[in-house]
Amino acid sequence: MTKNSNTSRHIVHSAQQWFLLILLISTATICAYLLDSFVSITSQAMVYVLAVVIASYTLGWVKSVLCAFAAVMALNFFFVSPRFTFQVHGSENFIAFVTMLVVALVINRLATGLRRETEVAHLNERRARRLQDLAIALANANTAHEVLILAQPALDAEFDGPCLLALNTENGELDTSSNVPTAIVDGLRCCMREARVLGPGTERWPGLDAWYLPLGEKGQICGAVCISSVAADDDNGREHARALCTILAQALWRVRLTSSMLAAQGEAQRQQLQAIFLAAISHDLRTPLAVVVGAASSLQMQREKLDLAEQDRLLASIVSEANYLTTVTENTLQLVRLSHASKLISDTSKHDWESMEEIVGAVLARVRERDPGRRIISKVSNNLPLVKVDPVLIAQLLSNLLDNALKYSDDKIDLTVDTVTDGPELQLRLLVEDRGPGIPEEEQLSIFEAYSRLDHNDQASQRGAGLGLAVCRAIALAHEGGLVLHQRAGGGSSFTLSLPVDTVQPQALGDA
Numbered sequence: 001m002t003k004n005s006n007t008s009r010h011i012v013h014s015a016q017q018w019f020l021l022i023l024l025i026s027t028a029t030i031c032a033y034l035l036d037s038f039v040s041i042t043s044q045a046m047v048y049v050l051a052v053v054i055a056s057y058t059l060g061w062v063k064s065v066l067c068a069f070a071a072v073m074a075l076n077f078f079f080v081s082p083r084f085t086f087q088v089h090g091s092e093n094f095i096a097f098v099t100m101l102v103v104a105l106v107i108n109r110l111a112t113g114l115r116r117e118t119e120v121a122h123l124n125e126r127r128a129r130r131l132q133d134l135a136i137a138l139a140n141a142n143t144a145h146e147v148l149i150l151a152q153p154a155l156d157a158e159f160d161g162p163c164l165l166a167l168n169t170e171n172g173e174l175d176t177s178s179n180v181p182t183a184i185v186d187g188l189r190c191c192m193r194e195a196r197v198l199g200p201g202t203e204r205w206p207g208l209d210a211w212y213l214p215l216g217e218k219g220q221i222c223g224a225v226c227i228s229s230v231a232a233d234d235d236n237g238r239e240h241a242r243a244l245c246t247i248l249a250q251a252l253w254r255v256r257l258t259s260s261m262l263a264a265q266g267e268a269q270r271q272q273l274q275a276i277f278l279a280a281i282s283h284d285l286r287t288p289l290a291v292v293v294g295a296a297s298s299l300q301m302q303r304e305k306l307d308l309a310e311q312d313r314l315l316a317s318i319v320s321e322a323n324y325l326t327t328v329t330e331n332t333l334q335l336v337r338l339s340h341a342s343k344l345i346s347d348t349s350k351h352d353w354e355s356m357e358e359i360v361g362a363v364l365a366r367v368r369e370r371d372p373g374r375r376i377i378s379k380v381s382n383n384l385p386l387v388k389v390d391p392v393l394i395a396q397l398l399s400n401l402l403d404n405a406l407k408y409s410d411d412k413i414d415l416t417v418d419t420v421t422d423g424p425e426l427q428l429r430l431l432v433e434d435r436g437p438g439i440p441e442e443e444q445l446s447i448f449e450a451y452s453r454l455d456h457n458d459q460a461s462q463r464g465a466g467l468g469l470a471v472c473r474a475i476a477l478a479h480e481g482g483l484v485l486h487q488r489a490g491g492g493s494s495f496t497l498s499l500p501v502d503t504v505q506p507q508a509l510g511d512a
Contacts, residue, residue, distance in 0.1 A: 397472045413435075
């Protein structure tokens with residue numbers, strides 16, 4: 001269909017040019033006839049010269065030359081004596097006809113060259129504009145696949161083609177489909193190996209029927225391009241293809257360098273986290289371990305010398321310090337595992353449909369063993385939607401928030417679970433609110449960083465590794481949610497966990 005359509009357009013265009021040629025000669029003849037009684041043959045010849053100039057700017061080279069010959073013949077036939085014949089009497093008329101023909105051909109040549117240069121200038125302008133647009137679009141590409149999505153249509157739009165773009169794989173092999181001819185693959189590999197353009201109009205393999213262009217310079221080549229249906233004398237087109245390949249190569253190298261930089265940053269963060277983990281073991285675990293060892297040694301060596309009250313005190317100290325060790329170790333390990341949020345979001349293998357009422361109930365049953373005064377007041381809305389979460393992580397997040405509230409507040413603690421609408425999205429909201437001393441506004445962001453602790457007020461006297469809230473925020477990010485802190489009206493702190501709710505619940509999926 002495309003080939004037939006192009007043929008039809010070519011036929012229509014050719015017919016239009018023939019019609020315009022006939023119209024120009026006819027119009028010039030009519031004008032010269034109207035002026036026949038008032039001007040000389042020289043002035044009538046100028047009318048035909050004007051028609052030749054117009055033809056040179058509007059018609060192709062062959063038709064514009066035919067127009068020049070037709071103008072001389074029409075002037076001779078209609079206006080030179082003897083009229084209505086092609087005979088020429090007198091040397092003056094003959095010289096005039098020859099001169100007019102030469103002038104017409106020279107004007108045609110100059111006009112055709114000027115038109116060609118104008119067309120080339122407009123073509124180069126359009127190409128430069130398209131290169132600029134492509135460069136702007138490539139600046140926003142973050143992966144090699146996105147570069148390919150932008151590059152292939154750009155090549156197809158600039159050249160008749162077909163055009164083939166192939167990139168190197170990580171092991172240095174050219175990534176091409178199995179149906180690509182071997183000759184084309186060899187040409188691509190050859191241009192990459194030589195880091196030069198191959199094909200018609202070049203110094204290398206000019207007998208080929210396509211251009212083969214490397215993407216990049218020697219030592220930094222990331223692929224190659226094959227452009228078929230090209231001409232050896234199309235120097236502008238070849239230079240444009242090289243400019244386009246240069247832009248693509250720069251975009252691909254930027255993507256690869258960005259990927260390498262992010263990998264290096266991730267490795268640096270991992271090593272930094274390992275250093276922090278070792279510092280936590282050496283600092284936060286040394287004191288409770290010493291207490292446990294000391295109390296256990298006393299019970300082992302001097303049990304018969306200690307009364308029951310002292311033995312109970314030592315046993316309670318061992319249990320308390322062991323629980324503290326368990327909490328610090330669990331939070332540290334979770335923080336290490338949850339350190340890369342981008343990896344977490346994609347790793348949903350442990351996420352399943354869970355009831356928040358059940359998670360809250362299980363956490364409260366454990367926490368209230370450390371809350372004999374029953375200070376936690378829970379309010380859980382009825383008919384809460386199911387959420388797709390890791391129940392162990394969400395339970396740990398809630399336990400950390402409640403433990404902090406119990407530690408830093410002596411008053412009642414409010415636990416609220418309900419749903420809210422944030423724009424078009426439905427979210428499940430969990431609030432833990434206390435009446436403690438609160439957290440200064442300038443430290444409400446840093447409190448979520450690992451090993452961050454307040455150094456003033458009553459909170460500085462509370463023992464802790466500063467990991468609980470960092471783990472809580474990492475867990476929230478792992479579930480594409482958020483954890484924020486606000487000062488509570490009347491004093492205290494309010495921690496709000498927001499989790500996205502899928503509008504398609506598993507019951508609806510089962511009914512379908």
